[in-house]
Each structure stands twice: as structure tokens, then as C-alpha cells.
Amino acid sequence: MQTTLPPIDYRMNDGDIVKDFLVESYENLDRLDRDLVGLEKNPRDRDALAGIFRTIHTIKGTCGFLGFGNLEKVAHVGENLLTRLRDGQLTLNPEITTGLLGMVDVVRQMLSQIESTGKDGESDYPDLREKLTRLQQPGAGGGQKTSPASPGATPGTVSRNPGPTSPAKAHSTEAAATGKPGHEARRHVAETPQPAMPRSAEEVDGQHILQSPAAQASASESTVRVHVGLLDKVMTLVGELVLARNQVLQFSSRMRDPAFLAASQRLNLITTELQEGIMKTRMQPIGNIWNQFPRTVRDVALSCGKQVEIEMEGKETELDKTIIEAIKDPLTHLVRNSVDHGIELPAERVKKGKDPNGRLKLRAFHEGGQVNIEISDDGAGLNEERIRAKAVERGVMSSEQAARMSEREIFNLIFLPGFSTAEKVTNVSGRGVGMDVVKTNVERIGGSVDLQSVAGQGTTIRVKIPLTLAIIPALVVTCGGDRYAIPQLSLLELVRLEADKVAQGIELVHGAPVYRLRGRLLPLVYLERELQLSADAAPGADGAVNVVVLQAGDRQFGLVVDQINDSEEIVVKPLRKQLKTIKTFAGSSIMGDGKVALILDVLGLAQRASVITESHERALNERAAEGSGTAEKQTFLLFSGPGGSRMAIPLSTLARLEEFPVSQIEMSGSQWVTQYRGQILPLVRLNIVLEERRAKLRALQIPPSPDSGPIQVLVLNHEGRSFGLVVEQILDIVEDRAEVRMEATRASVLYSVVIGERVTELLDIPAILRSAESNMARHSAVAGGAEATP
Amino acid sequence: MARTSQFCTFYLDKLLFGVELRGVQEVIRSLEMTRVPLAPSVVSGLINLRGQIVTAVNLRRRLELQPAPAGTRAMNVVVRSEDGAVSLLVDEIGDVVEVEETSFEAPPETLRGSVRNVILGVHKLKDRLLHVLDIEKACEMSET
Numbered sequence: 016m017q018t019t020l021p022p023i024d025y026r027m028n029d030g031d032i033v034k035d036f037l038v039e040s041y042e043n044l045d046r047l048d049r050d051l052v053g054l055e056k057n058p059r060d061r062d063a064l065a066g067i068f069r070t071i072h073t074i075k076g077t078c079g080f081l082g083f084g085n086l087e088k089v090a091h092v093g094e095n096l097l098t099r100l101r102d103g104q105l106t107l108n109p110e111i112t113t114g115l116l117g118m119v120d121v122v123r124q125m126l127s128q129i130e131s132t133g134k135d136g137e138s139d140y141p142d143l144r145e146k147l148t149r150l151q152q153p154g155a156g157g158g159q160k161t162s163p164a165s166p167g168a169t170p171g172t173v174s175r176n177p178g179p180t181s182p183a184k185a186h187s188t189e190a191a192a193t194g195k196p197g198h199e200a201r202r203h204v205a206e207t208p209q210p211a212m213p214r215s216a217e218e219v220d221g222q223h224i225l226q227s228p229a230a231q232a233s234a235s236e237s238t239v240r241v242h243v244g245l246l247d248k249v250m251t252l253v254g255e256l257v258l259a260r261n262q263v264l265q266f267s268s269r270m271r272d273p274a275f276l277a278a279s280q281r282l283n284l285i286t287t288e289l290q291e292g293i294m295k296t297r298m299q300p301i302g303n304i305w306n307q308f309p310r311t312v313r314d315v316a317l318s319c320g321k322q323v324e325i326e327m328e329g330k331e332t333e334l335d336k337t338i339i340e341a342i343k344d345p346l347t348h349l350v351r352n353s354v355d356h357g358i359e360l361p362a363e364r365v366k367k368g369k370d371p372n373g374r375l376k377l378r379a380f381h382e383g384g385q386v387n388i389e390i391s392d393d394g395a396g397l398n399e400e401r402i403r404a405k406a407v408e409r410g411v412m413s414s415e416q417a418a419r420m421s422e423r424e425i426f427n428l429i430f431l432p433g434f435s436t437a438e439k440v441t442n443v444s445g446r447g448v449g450m451d452v453v454k455t456n457v458e459r460i461g462g463s464v465d466l467q468s469v470a471g472q473g474t475t476i477r478v479k480i481p482l483t484l485a486i487i488p489a490l491v492v493t494c495g496g497d498r499y500a501i502p503q504l505s506l507l508e509l510v511r512l513e514a515d516k517v518a519q520g521i522e523l524v525h526g527a528p529v530y531r532l533r534g535r536l537l538p539l540v541y542l543e544r545e546l547q548l549s550a551d552a553a554p555g556a557d558g559a560v561n562v563v564v565l566q567a568g569d570r571q572f573g574l575v576v577d578q579i580n581d582s583e584e585i586v587v588k589p590l591r592k593q594l595k596t597i598k599t600f601a602g603s604s605i606m607g608d609g610k611v612a613l614i615l616d617v618l619g620l621a622q623r624a625s626v627i628t629e630s631h632e633r634a635l636n637e638r639a640a641e642g643s644g645t646a647e648k649q650t651f652l653l654f655s656g657p658g659g660s661r662m663a664i665p666l667s668t669l670a671r672l673e674e675f676p677v678s679q680i681e682m683s684g685s686q687w688v689t690q691y692r693g694q695i696l697p698l699v700r701l702n703i704v705l706e707e708r709r710a711k712l713r714a715l716q717i718p719p720s721p722d723s724g725p726i727q728v729l730v731l732n733h734e735g736r737s738f739g740l741v742v743e744q745i746l747d748i749v750e751d752r753a754e755v756r757m758e759a760t761r762a763s764v765l766y767s768v769v770i771g772e773r774v775t776e777l778l779d780i781p782a783i784l785r786s787a788e789s790n791m792a793r794h795s796a797v798a799g800g801a802e803a804t805p
Numbered sequence: 806m807a808r809t810s811q812f813c814t815f816y817l818d819k820l821l822f823g824v825e826l827r828g829v830q831e832v833i834r835s836l837e838m839t840r841v842p843l844a845p846s847v848v849s850g851l852i853n854l855r856g857q858i859v860t861a862v863n864l865r866r867r868l869e870l871q872p873a874p875a876g877t878r879a880m881n882v883v884v885r886s887e888d889g890a891v892s893l894l895v896d897e898i899g900d901v902v903e904v905e906e907t908s909f910e911a912p913p914e915t916l917r918g919s920v921r922n923v924i925l926g927v928h929k930l931k932d933r934l935l936h937v938l939d940i941e942k943a944c945e946m947s948e949t
Contacts, residue, residue, distance in 0.1 A: 255856035546842035593946040611839040
């Protein structure tokens with residue numbers, strides 16, 4: 016028997032060994048939770064058993080070495096039980112699993128005791144040991160003898176998964192294991208040396224991989240545990256290197272020496288790569304926090320008598336460490352909620368014709384510089400009418416307002432503070448307590464939460480979060496001679512009032528300055544005054560006033576600054592603890608010239624300037640009211656679409672208007688494209704998007720007719736990509752409230768609205784894009800993208 | 806042999822002060838500083854110390870001394886406090902001195918006010934007194 020001790024460094028003292036032991040054991044225990052739950056579903060997975068056995072054995076061995084006698088005793092009984100399981104003398108059953116999980120909890124408890132006191136405590140948990148010993152008896156708890164491992168299940172081979180889960184429809188070895196959390200954790204060791212075994216993607220599909228101990232050892236050798244403090248320090252130094260590099264580059268631009276220029280160019284490239292590499296070291300797979308969910312789900316499901324299977328997809332999706340920590344609690348809450356309130360009791364599910372086992376699916380993926388995390392269940396879904404009625408009953412809105420709200424708006428009401436906690440909306444209709452806290456926490460790190468639900472079929476919650484908090488885009492402004500950075504996240508727009516417009520543009524409401532922004536009064540906050548930089552807030556040197564329109568919570572306000580410099584990506588550094596009490600600043604950053612600039616905390620600033628003083632209650636009412644139709648005026652671009660129909664898009668979605676002669680249109684497959692500003696701009700033809708399916712396929716293939724006149728194109732940006740929308744004729748730009756709405760009669764249209772006193776179709780840009788993309792991807796098959804709901 | 810300790814010394818308003826050498830990270834000439842509006846008055850600003858943002862404490866104000874004459878370029882004594890590095894702004898840097906512990910004396914009862922918390926006591930040097938500062942207390946930024 017080999018004993019795995021932590022590697023002993025010659026400089027190490029006992030304290031370091033204990034610390035290493037703790038870190039390693041905690042990690043192993045987290046994996047144990049997951050493995051045990053996985054094992055329960057698939058009790059013959061000898062390999063998982065072997066892994067569990069190894070972990071406990073290591074803990075036991077190290078404890079003996081370090082003199083933690085009580086912990087050793089507990090681990091010893093656990094090991095005995097596991098030996099019998101491993102040797103096939105016992106089969107895992109729920110009772111044994113519970114016993115083993117109980118042991119894991121006790122071990123964890125003792126470890127934390129060692130961490131805080133240096134000792135493993137007084138108790139040696141006789142009850143638990145007695146229970147574990149009893150479970151060793153065959154027959155106790157219904158355990159039965161199993162046949163030895165089935166052929167092919169020997170370590171290092173690929174075996175068919177006997178579990179009841181549906182085969183994962185994946186085409187790579189990596190993704191093939193995602194359906195089985197217990198195995199996916201070892202995904203990285205899937206590359207077992209098996210030259211004799213052909214392993215095409217299809218063959219691995221629906222199977223899971225068992226790994227050999229040898230492969231596991233090599234996986235652990237390929238990683239090194241590094242202290243986060245050291246990483247942060249290296250990152251800081253790389254930041255400095257970037258600054259030094261910039262100075263060298265500036266200097267080199269004045270030099271003529273080709274050798275020096277080449278060297279500085281190399282320095283430039285290497286620095287950039289080094290910076291990217293260091294940023295990556297802070298990234299962690301989201302699986303690190305998901306790993307505990309199988310256990311969470313098991314515990315919650317057990318306590319409310321439900322049967323739930325958890326599926327995970329995209330565990331390897333990477334996020335910055337700080338973000339991982341920040342979303343851990345909200346995600347746990349959402350998962351618990353889905354099991355507790357979303358999924359029905361087995362009997363109820365059977366009555367509805369569903370599988371008694373509820374399914375909870377976690378999915379993570381990158382999209383447009385953000386990470387999306389979806390938590391979906393196949394439970395009862397939200398009851399729209401219940402929430403609507405509750406909203407009216409609680410006085411959040413009038414019944415007319417509630418009736419006007421869309422289903423989606425209604426669902427998102429459950430994120431309002433107090434909406435879910437005070438009344439038991441949750442017990443009847445779906446979701447739970449404290450969803451507002453989830454939303455607040457996610458929004459704090461610049462993310463968003465959205466919810467979709469279909470009655471009887473389940474609920475999907477989508478959390479979108481940025482990749483990193485360490486680097487954020489920010490607008491740099493000057494005030495009182497110093498620079499300040501404003502996170503782009505809260506930035507709405509910039510307004511510059513020329514000197515001659517200042518007097519009439521800025522009005523006073525009993526002394527409080529306001530600015531009329533598109534007909535609404537925007538409270539103005541003078542940064543100089545708020546920061547007490549000087550007493551009077553004189554407009555800039557040229558007499559013009561620069562207003563940065565910001566969003567703070569539900570409120571908007573205009574921040575008056577001396578000068579607006581530029582927007583740039585900044586590296587956020589926290590402020591010293593004692594300066595954190597100044598709520599106006601979120602942190603600091605080093606600018607390109609090496610000087611320090613403070614980052615404004617927009618929310619804190621708004622609070623300081625009393626922009627936000629209202630209680631939650633009022634904000635609640637206003638938000639609800641906003642959603643229900645007192646729409647502010649919007650600017651629309653009107654144009655005529657196919658067949659001369661009148662259509663509109665919000666002007667804010669438009670990047671440019673262009674006109675291309677037909678000769679510039681090229682075909683890429685069946686897609687019209689044109690070269691535009693050094694890029695290939697896909698051209699989406701409205702007539703095709705809006706056409707019926709069959710006609711669509713035919714029309715798609717038609718190249719532009721050479722003798723037709725130039726085509727009108729609206730260049731739009733959507734989620735970071737540009738595309739052109741081909742329209743018949745551009746009509747006008749109008750400002751309207753567009754209040755009178757009617758449900759759309761065809762896909763790709765949001766509403767029919769009255770704009771400029773005529774009925775106009777308001778286009779659904781994301782839906783059009785999706786539809787166009789599905790046409791591109793499947794131009795030979797029947798396209799169906801346009802049916803997707805927004 | 807009597808036990809000795811080493812001090813990094815500096816001058817403030819012509820008085821000699823010192824902090825224990827092992828608490829000192831480095832001494833650097835004056836750096837460009839960014840002021841922190843709304844911060845306690847002892848905070849002079851933030852400096853960029855090789856990519857690390859360090860808070861600078863106006864030690865004259867901390868010790869309730871007269872403000873430095875206009876145009877003085879303060880030196881930074883960067884010390885390690887519990888909450889990371891902090892720069893103490895001083896007028897001038899002195900030598901590293903080694904003193905015997907027997908020369909130490911607690912401050913007289915007549916030293917009153919908040920300064921008493923910061924000044925641990927004095928070492929009696931041959932020609933003058935070395936005021937010994939408590940690094941943690943000196944780095945404290947709340948208003949006293």
C-alpha cells in the first residue's frame with residue numbers, strides 16, 4: 016500500500032505541512048461529495064470508488080503521521096467500509112451513501128478545527144464510527160453482494176455507461192462526459208494511453224471514460240499550486256512592465272537604429288503575450304463551484320422528498336477567480352430554489368406524464384465577451400396569473416397595468432425586493448425567497464439575470480456575467496485637475512452643453528440644478544462640489560458644460576465634470592481598508608502615464624449626492640410603472656420593407672445608413688455580403704426573413720439582379736457584430752411614444768405600433784439575426800430560426 | 806552584551822523620529838501623488854510604487870506638528886503595516902542607528918493627547934532624543 020504524503024520541502028516546518036494537508040484534504044473532500052453522489056447512481060463504478068478510497072486513505076495516513084488521532088480513527092472506519100465496497104463485498108445504497116457523506120462532514124468539521132486550533136478536537140465521534148461499522152455488515156441497510164467488476168470496466172478502458180441518463184449528444188471526448196457529474200471531474204484524464212482502442216468521436220458519444228491511476232498521477236504532476244497573493248503580485252509587476260514597455264516604445268519612435276527598433280518590437284510582443292498569460296492564470300473553470308452542486312441537489316431533494324438528476328454542461332468555462340467567488344452564493348441559491356420550488360414531487364410528475372426524476376441542467380458558455388450560465392429545470396414553471404394577481408394585491412401596480420405587462424415582465428417581478436419573501440407566491444407558483452438578493456449580487460459584479468418559464472414545462476434562469484472584474488472598460492474624466500475613472504457599465508451617454516446653451520439648458524428646481532434630457536428632467540451632480548474639491552462649480556475654460564449621464568440603481572443622473580478625456584480599459588486595484596469607508600470610490604487604477612487615478616463608485620456617489628434616497632418601496636412602484644406603459648419618447652427610424660410595408664427600428668440600434676450599388680454585392684454561399692470598412696458585412700434581406708418557409712428557401716438562392724438600382728442598407732451592431740439590413744426605402748426619423756401596441760402578427764416583429772399616426776411594425780433585431788443565421792447555417796434544410804421566441 | 810535594535814530614522818520639523826528597521830520596506834524620494842477627496846486629512850494621497858498603489862500618510866499631521874513649509878518635497882518611508890504597505894511622508898531621511906534597549910524610556914506623563922498612542926517612547930542618543938513610532942498606529946488613517 017502506498018501512502019501519499021504531501022511532498023516535503025526541505026525548508027518546510029510542521030506548520031507548512033499541516034497547511035498543505037488541509038488545503039489538499041479540503042479539495043479532495045469536495046470531490047468526494049460529488050463522487051459519492053455520482054456513485055450512488057452508478058454503484059458499479061469501481062474507479063470512482065477507488066478514488067474515494069484513495070482520498071480517505073490519504074487523509075488517514077497523513078493524520079497518523081501528523082498525530083491527529085481522532086481524525087485518524089474516523090477515517091479508519093470509513094476506510095474499512097470503503098474497502099468492503101471496493102472489493103465488491105457490499106453494494107452502495109442510500110444508507111451507506113448517507114453514512115459516508117456524514118463521515119465527510121465530520122472530517123471536514125475536524126479539519127476546520129485543526130485549521131483554527133491546531134488540534135483535531137476532543138471527540139472521536141463514537142456514534143458515527145459505530146454506524147459506519149454497522150454498515151460494514153452485509154445486509155445492513157439492504158446492501159447486497161455484487162458481482163465483481165463487469166468485463167471491460169477495468170481501469171483504463173472505455174466502458175458503456177449502464178446508468179439511466181440519456182446519452183450526451185456531444186462530439187468530443189470532453190463533452191461526452193458532461194451528463195455524468197461524477198465522471199466529468201476527471202475529464203482531464205480522459206486521454207488514457209490506449210493505442211489499441213480506436214476512439215472516434217461517435218464511439219465515445221454516450222459513454223464515459225474511466226481513467227487509470229497512472230493517468231491521474233500524471234495529471235496532478237502537470238499542475239502546481241500557487242498562492243493567489245503571488246499571482247496578484249506577478250500581475251501587478253506585469254502591469255508595470257506594460258507601462259515601461261510603453262515608455263520604451265515612445266522613446267523608440269524617435270530612434271533610427273533598426274536593431275533597437277526590432278528589439279523594442281519584440282519587447283512589445285512578449286509583454287503583450289505575458290500579460291495575456293498572466294490574466295489566464297487567474298481564470299478558473301466554473302466547475303470548481305459546480306462540483307458541490309450534486310451534493311446540494313441531493314440534500315435538498317432528499318429533504319423535500321423529490322428525485323432530481325443534475326446535468327452539467329460547460330464545466331470547463333473559465334471565469335476570473337474573483338467572479339467565481341462572487342457568483343457562488345447566488346448560483347447555489349438558484350440551484351436550491353429550482354429543486355425546492357421548481358421541480359414537482361415524483362407523484363405529481365407521474366400524474367402529469369413526466370419522468371418521476373426531475374432534471375436540473377446547468378449550462379455555461381462564453382458569448383460576446385461574457386459568460387452565460389443557465390439553470391433550467393423541467394418542473395412546474397411559474398404561474399403567470401398567480402404572480403399577476405399577487406402584484407396587484409400587493410399594490411405593486413394596478414390591475415390594468417398588470418394586464419398590459421408581457422409574460423416576461425411579469426416573471427421578472429419575482430426579482431423585486433420583498434415580492435417573494437413577504438407572501439408565499441413561491442409555494443404555489445414556483446420560485447423562492449430572496450431572488451432579489453440573487454439579482455443584486457449578480458448586478459453588483461456587472462451581470463444580469465433573466466428568467467424564462469413555460470407553465471408545466473419548467474423554468475430557465477439565465478445569468479450573464481463579465482469574464483473578469485480585474486480589468487474593466489472605463490471613461491476617464493478630469494475634475495479639479497485630477498483624473499477619475501467611471502466604469503462604463505453605469506454610463507448611459509455623454510452630453511456637451513456649449514457655452515451659449517448653458518444658461519438655458521440648465522434650470523433650477525428650487526436651487527437644485529436639472530437638465531432637460533429629451534423632455535425629462537435629469538438631476539445634475541457637480542463632481543467638483545461632491546468631492547469638495549472647490550466651492551464653486553464654474554463651467555470649463557471654454558464655458559461649455561460636460562455632462563456624463565449615469566445610471567445608479569433605478570435612477571439616472573447627470574454628472575458634471577470639467578473634461579471628458581477618453582475611454583480605456585483599466586486595471587482595478589482595491590483601496591486600502593481604511594479608505595474603503597469612502598463610498599464614493601470603488602477602487603484605484605494606474606493610468607498609462609504611471610499616475611494613480613481613483614475609480615468612482617457611481618452608486619456611492621449617487622447616494623452621497625442624495626440622488627437615491629427613496630425607500631425600496633417607491634423604487635419598486637416606479638419600476639413596475641415603467642414596465643407597464645408610461646413609455647418615454649423614443650426615436651425611431653422609419654423605412655419601408657418588402658411589399659411597401661411600413662416598418663421601424665429604434666434609432667439607438669442603428670450604427671449607420673449606407674447605400675451600396677449592386678455591383679458591390681457579392682455572394683458568400685447563399686448569403687449576400689459586401690465589403691465594408693475592411694470587413695465582410697453580411698447583408699440580411701428582410702423579404703427573406705419575413706417570408707414563409709418554403710418561399711424563403713427559394714428566395715435565398717437568388718443573387719441580386721444586376722440592373723436594379725443601389726440598395727439601401729441599415730448597418731446595425733448587435734452583440735459586437737455588424738450586419739446590414741437591406742430595406743426598400745428609408746422614410747423618416749421620428750420621435751414617438753409608440754404607446755398603442757398590438758401583438759405582432761408575424762415572426763421577427765416585436766409589435767405593431769402606431770408611430771406618426773400610422774400603424775408600423777417594430778422589428779425584433781435579435782430574432783432577425785437568429786433567423787438569418789439559421790438560414791446561413793442550414794440553407795438546404797428547412798429553416799426554423801425565426802420561430803424562436805426572443 | 807546588551808540587546809540592541811536598529812531604527813530607520815528621519816526628521817520631521819527638526820525632530821528625530823525612528824521606526825524599527827525590520828518594519829521598513831524601502832525609502833524612496835518623493836513620488837507623484839494623487840489626492841483622495843473626502844479622505845481623512847492625514848491621507849496625503851496615493852502613489853504608484855512599482856504598480857502597487859500605496860497610501861501616503863502625512864506624518865506631520867498625524868503627529869500634530871506644524872504643516873511643512875510650501876514647496877517641500879517630502880520623502881517616502883514605506884513601511885509594512887497589517888493592511889499592506891503604507892508610505893509615511895517625512896521631511897528628511899536620517900541614518901540607520903543601532904541603539905541598546907537600555908537607552909529606551911517611555912514618554913513622560915506630560916505628553917498628552919492622541920500623539921501619546923503613536924509615540925512609544927524615546928531612545929536617549931548621545932546628543933538628542935530619538936522618538937520611536939508605533940508603525941501600526943502611525944499608519945492609522947481615521948481622524949483622531
